Amino acid sequence: MGNSVEGLSIIVTGSGRGIGRAMAAGLAAAGANLTIADIDQAAAEAAAADILAMGGRATAVGVDVTDRVAVRRMIAHSVAEYGRLDVVFNNAGIAQVRRFGDITEADWRRMMDVNGLSVLIGIQESAVQFIAQGGGGKIVNTASVAGKRGSEALGHYSASKFAVIGLTQAAAQSYAAHRITVNSICPGIVATDMWDAIGKGFRNEGMTTRDDAAFEQALTGVTLGRSSTPEDLVGVAIFLASPGSDYMTGQSLVVDGGMVFS
Ligand SMILES: NC(=O)c1ccc[n+]([C@@H]2O[C@H](COP(=O)([O-])OP(=O)(O)OC[C@H]3O[C@@H](n4cnc5c(N)ncnc54)[C@H](O)[C@@H]3O)[C@@H](O)[C@H]2O)c1
Numbered sequence: 001m002g003n004s005v006e007g008l009s010i011i012v013t014g015s016g017r018g019i020g021r022a023m024a025a026g027l028a029a030a031g032a033n034l035t036i037a038d039i040d041q042a043a044a045e046a047a048a049a050d051i052l053a054m055g056g057r058a059t060a061v062g063v064d065v066t067d068r069v070a071v072r073r074m075i076a077h078s079v080a081e082y083g084r085l086d087v088v089f090n091n092a093g094i095a096q097v098r099r100f101g102d103i104t105e106a107d108w109r110r111m112m113d114v115n116g117l118s119v120l121i122g123i124q125e126s127a128v129q130f131i132a133q134g135g136g137g138k139i140v141n142t143a144s145v146a147g148k149r150g151s152e153a154l155g156h157y158s159a160s161k162f163a164v165i166g167l168t169q170a171a172a173q174s175y176a177a178h179r180i181t182v183n184s185i186c187p188g189i190v191a192t193d194m195w196d197a198i199g200k201g202f203r204n205e206g207m208t209t210r211d212d213a214a215f216e217q218a219l220t221g222v223t224l225g226r227s228s229t230p231e232d233l234v235g236v237a238i239f240l241a242s243p244g245s246d247y248m249t250g251q252s253l254v255v256d257g258g259m260v261f262s
Contacts, residue, residue, distance in 0.1 A: 003244040006031035009082035010241060011074065013065050013122065014092030016043025018192035019142065019230045023089060026234030027241060028056035035078040037063045038092070065092045065118035071125045085129050087241040090122035091142040093160075095194050097201025097214075100155045108156050115160035116167070123171045127180055136179030140240045141168055143184040143252050148260045153207060154198075161186075165252045172250030181249040183240050188256025189218045190228040223258025232257075 010027055014020040016038030028034045028051040036051070038044040041062030051058035059081045063074040078085055093115045098107055119141050130137030146154055147161025164184060171182040189195065195215055202214035219227055236255050239245055254260055 003239055003242040004031070005087075005238055005241045008032045008086040008241060009035070009078060009084055010087040010089070011035040011037055011078050011085065011126075012089040012091055013037045013063065013074075013118075014142075015089075016040045016047055018194060019187060019190055019233055020089070020091040021047045022230030023091065023233055023237040024058070025051060025054075025056075026231065027238060028058055029054065030238050032057075032087075032241070033082045034058040035074070035081065036060045037065075037074050039064050065090070065122060066113045068121050068125065071118075071121050075125055075129050079129065079133075084133050085126070085137065087138040087140065088122060088126040089140045089142070089237065089241075090119045092118060093142060093194075095154065095157050095198050095201075097153050097198055097205055097207075098155065099153065099205055099207075102205075103156050108159075111156040111160045112163065115157070116163040119164050119167050123167060123175075123182060127171075127175050127178070130175075130180050131178050136181075138241055138245070139171065139180065139182045140237065141182070141184040143168070143186045145186050145188050145254060145256045145260045147184075147252070148186060148254060148262055153202065153205065168252055169250045176249060181246065183245070183248055183250070184252040185233060185236055185240065186252050186254040186256065186260075187233055188228050188254075188259045189215065189222060190230060190233070191215075192230060221259050222256070226257065228255070228257060 012024040015024040036048045044060040048058035048060035143164040144161040146158040199211045202208040
């Protein structure tokens with residue numbers, strides 16, 4: 001028992017930068033063996049090199065998480081490197097700001113593919129590996145506070161994150177008999193490249209006049225009075241990857257400094 005991730009083989013998707021990179025670095029510092037997976041292979045290699053330089057264990061792999069064949073290759077890469085797979089973080093995602101009336105079918109499909117379908121595939125393919133090797137496994141998805149409360153200007157993004165929470169609950173029930181747990185993390189306002197893009201999106205849509213205005217506005221709803229750093233998500237990531245969370249499944253933990261009370 002306990003909260004140790006020492007020696008666990010862990011994949012984090014979207015870990016070339018941002019939240020995924022910080023979670024991967026934190027898990028590696030706690031003794032886990034990391035597979036850094038990202039569509040930006042150069043970023044994945046740089047993140048893995050950072051972990052190696054700190055004395056941790058990491059390998060990098062390029063993956064488009066919407067592509068089932070590529071996801072299988074990512075899992076095979078991790079198993080070839082570490083001999084087994086213990087935990088998968090389905091973290092890669094995208095955001096897009098659009099006035100609700102202007103969301104197109106193409107916007108919807110792209111958002112649902114990258115944020116929703118990818119999580120379905122990630123869960124299914126992780127479960128195939130966990131069941132084949134035996135002994136259970138853990139899946140942790142990155143949802144969002146936008147998956148708890150629909151967010152104006154992020155309608156299709158919010159829908160995709162509600163989908164992640166729904167998939168988390170359904171998969172928890174589907175795989176419980178194999179001792180596979182499935183949970184999610186719901187971050188709040190995290191200072192990453194994604195929020196730079198969201199801030200620009202608000203201005204492009206004519207909803208703000210400065211790139212950082214939407215970020216500042218969002219922070220007024222944070223009880224703890226500051227934005228989240230990617231590192232603020234590390235503690236819960238370690239907990240959900242560790243045996244300490246063995247009796248939790250189907251949950252979506254909000255780590256947002258107190259924006260959404262549920
Ligand atoms: N930043 C926030 O405030 C915030 C809040 C709540 C939830 N989230 C969620 O956290 C996750 C990480 O967000 P972030 O802020 O670190 O974003 P980010 O844009 O900084 O990083 C996302 C990473 O995912 C990768 N990626 C994108 N599409 C991919 C694909 N098809 N296949 C593989 N990799 C892909 C990118 O290359 C990038 O490295 C996302 O799921 C996001 O929706 C972010």
